[in-house]
Amino acid sequence: MxxxxxxxxxxxxxxxxxxxxxxxxxxxxxxxxNIENKNYKIVTRNVNVYYGDxxxxxxxxxxxxxxxxxxxxxxxxxxxxxxxRLLNRMNDYIDGFRMDGEIIIDNENIYEKTIDVEKxxxxxxxxxxxxxxxxxxxxxxxxxxxRIQGFSNKNFLMERVEKALRQVGxxxxxxxxxxxxxxxLSGGQQQRLCIARTLAVEPEIxxxxxxxxxxDPIAMAxxxxxxxxxxxxxxxxxxxxxxxxxxxxxxxxxxxYLGELIEYGKTYDVFTNPKNKKTENYITGRFG
Amino acid sequence: MYSRAKYxxxxxxxxxxxxxxxxIFLLLILFVIILIKGIGRLNISFLTSLxxxxxxxxxxxxxxxxxxxxxILTTIFAFPLGVAAGIYLEEYMKKSRFTNIxxxxxxxxxxxxxxxxxxxxxxxxVRIFKFGPxxxxxxxxxxxxxxxxxxxxxxxxxxxxxQTIKDASYALGASKWQTIWFHVLPAAFGGILxxxxxxxxxxxxxxxxLIVVGALAYVPFIPSSPFDEFSVLPIQIFNWISRPQxxxxxxxxxxxxxxxxxxxxxxNIAIYFRNRWQKKLKF
Numbered sequence: 001m002x003x004x005x006x007x008x009x010x011x012x013x014x015x016x017x018x019x020x021x022x023x024x025x026x027x028x029x030x031x032x033x034n035i036e037n038k039n040y041k042i043v044t045r046n047v048n049v050y051y052g053d054x055x056x057x058x059x060x061x062x063x064x065x066x067x068x069x070x071x072x073x074x075x076x077x078x079x080x081x082x083x084x085r086l087l088n089r090m091n092d093y094i095d096g097f098r099m100d101g102e103i104i105i106d107n108e109n110i111y112e113k114t115i116d117v118e119k120x121x122x123x124x125x126x127x128x129x130x131x132x133x134x135x136x137x138x139x140x141x142x143x144x145x146x147r148i149q150g151f152s153n154k155n156f157l158m159e160r161v162e163k164a165l166r167q168v169g170x171x172x173x174x175x176x177x178x179x180x181x182x183x184x185l186s187g188g189q190q191q192r193l194c195i196a197r198t199l200a201v202e203p204e205i206x207x208x209x210x211x212x213x214x215x216d217p218i219a220m221a222x223x224x225x226x227x228x229x230x231x232x233x234x235x236x237x238x239x240x241x242x243x244x245x246x247x248x249x250x251x252x253x254x255x256x257y258l259g260e261l262i263e264y265g266k267t268y269d270v271f272t273n274p275k276n277k278k279t280e281n282y283i284t285g286r287f288g
Numbered sequence: 289m290y291s292r293a294k295y296x297x298x299x300x301x302x303x304x305x306x307x308x309x310x311x312i313f314l315l316l317i318l319f320v321i322i323l324i325k326g327i328g329r330l331n332i333s334f335l336t337s338l339x340x341x342x343x344x345x346x347x348x349x350x351x352x353x354x355x356x357x358x359x360i361l362t363t364i365f366a367f368p369l370g371v372a373a374g375i376y377l378e379e380y381m382k383k384s385r386f387t388n389i390x391x392x393x394x395x396x397x398x399x400x401x402x403x404x405x406x407x408x409x410x411x412x413x414v415r416i417f418k419f420g421p422x423x424x425x426x427x428x429x430x431x432x433x434x435x436x437x438x439x440x441x442x443x444x445x446x447x448x449x450x451q452t453i454k455d456a457s458y459a460l461g462a463s464k465w466q467t468i469w470f471h472v473l474p475a476a477f478g479g480i481l482x483x484x485x486x487x488x489x490x491x492x493x494x495x496x497x498l499i500v501v502g503a504l505a506y507v508p509f510i511p512s513s514p515f516d517e518f519s520v521l522p523i524q525i526f527n528w529i530s531r532p533q534x535x536x537x538x539x540x541x542x543x544x545x546x547x548x549x550x551x552x553x554x555x556n557i558a559i560y561f562r563n564r565w566q567k568k569l570k571f
Binding site (some may be wrong): 088090093095118119120121125126128130132133134135144145148149154194197198201 | 383426450452455456457458459460461462463466470471475
């Protein structure tokens with residue numbers, strides 16, 4: 001245990017107090033040894049992505065176990081965001097986008113022609129880099145995903161909005177001002193609101209594209225805590241430029257470089273014992 | 289002693305000042321001269337009289353109603369068409385060489401002289417569709433004239449809506465139309481409305497295409513349906529100015545004041561809407 005805590009300290013980048021949650025985290029790495037028995041929520045096979053002539057993702061196969069957090073790390077332009085956005089088909093609108101290979105969520109290839117993209121996105125939520133609330137009230141922000149599904153019962157919406165805001169720990173801060181414009185909130189609150197908005201639709205998978213890069217350290221810590229709590233119910237994939245963040249919140253880490261998947265494994269292993277030289281160079285800060 | 293860069297800065301500021309204020313000043317002088325000339329005829333009876341060959345009896349009742357008809361009908365035709373086309377071009381159309389040509393040409397259409405539209409309207413609406421020289425033909429012709437302006441304005445306003453907002457909507461499972469309806473249009477609406485109102489205020493001031501379509505200068509009745517013959521203020525002004533009697537110049541000046549008031553009012557409404565929507569929506 002002591003050795004593990006020491007490694008963990010190096011991994012997450014600051015001195016940690018050994019509290020219940022760190023113990024839980026260490027236990028998690030232990031539990032994770034059995035993770036191979038878990039179901040794969042997302043399976044991807046031989047995925048290639050092209051933007052016009054540019055080959056953005058090169059033959060990546062990567063599987064995501066259910067109810068875990070997987071982090072994508074790598075230098076800018078390495079394709080990690082592109083790969084993330086494949087999982088809810090957010091690249092579809094980009095001009096010149098083409099892909100081949102298979103992305104299977106719950107035994108269904110999501111790039112099949114018969115797939116209803118809107119339904120898919122209700123199951124695969126997404127949180128973006130910059131907090132992007134709608135220029136509407138706090139309540140309407142969270143309720144929007146339900147409204148577009150046709151729900152209009154005031155009590156039902158209120159119930160779901162409250163639940164989502166409680167999940168992200170925002171309820172007590174905003175419960176008296178639900179009618180206030182979301183832009184009146186601070187950056188960190190806005191990002192938690194965006195996560196609440198995603199949770200209100202009750203997705204199974206949450207994709208996060210550098211969710212804390214525009215936030216201050218305290219707001220970042222809150223979001224990370226939140227991710228840690230959400231992992232029990234959701235399969236989470238997070239892109240981050242912050243290696244320590246990957247160390248803190250993820251169970252699995254995938255290292256991308258120039259569109260290729262260089263290394264993938266349990267976060268603990270990737271950080272303490274990287275198999276590939278490039279990974280080692282990256283996580284020790286020699287490039288990137 | 290100024291450095292060179294600062295010197296240029298100062299000079300440009302002075303030039304800019306002179307240019308800007310001389311524009312406003314010229315406009316003001318023009319307005320004042322016309323006002324002085326026309327003030328003698330600016331009264332209620334001028335607004336409520338039918339045209340006449342006696343200048344002191346002639347009024348602008350019928351061309352004013354003609355302008356009103358044209359304004360309303362043109363809005364009804366051009367607003368939905370232009371906005372729909374703008375939305376399609378910006379949000380739905382797939383990029384290809386063919387669509388590129390369409391895009392460029394829509395912008396070019398905004399620069400085609402209005403008399404060409406008049407000739408087009410004459411051939412299509414008056415002759416082929418057999419609407420005759422009526423309000424309907426006139427407003428359809430003006431619709432063609434201002435459609436490109438509305439389309440361009442719509443596209444620009446839509447493009448100004450941040451992609452992050454659209455992404456957020458799509459990521460929650462919204463369809464394209466839901467995203468457009470709930471986010472893109474509300475955010476772009478101030479800009480679209482401004483474009484539409486400015487385009488219409490341009491249409492209100494047009495004389496050339498309507499003359500070609502066959503609007504009359506002498507209409508002794510108030511038009512009561514889109515299938516009536518009509519006149520509009522600019523044509524009435526043009527007609528009065530070309531008369532030999534000096535007294536008609538006074539009438540023309542008075543009518544110009546009315547026309548200016550109408551266009552300035554429309555412009556101010558546009559500014560009001562733009563400010564209101566900008567205040568409501570901040571990104």
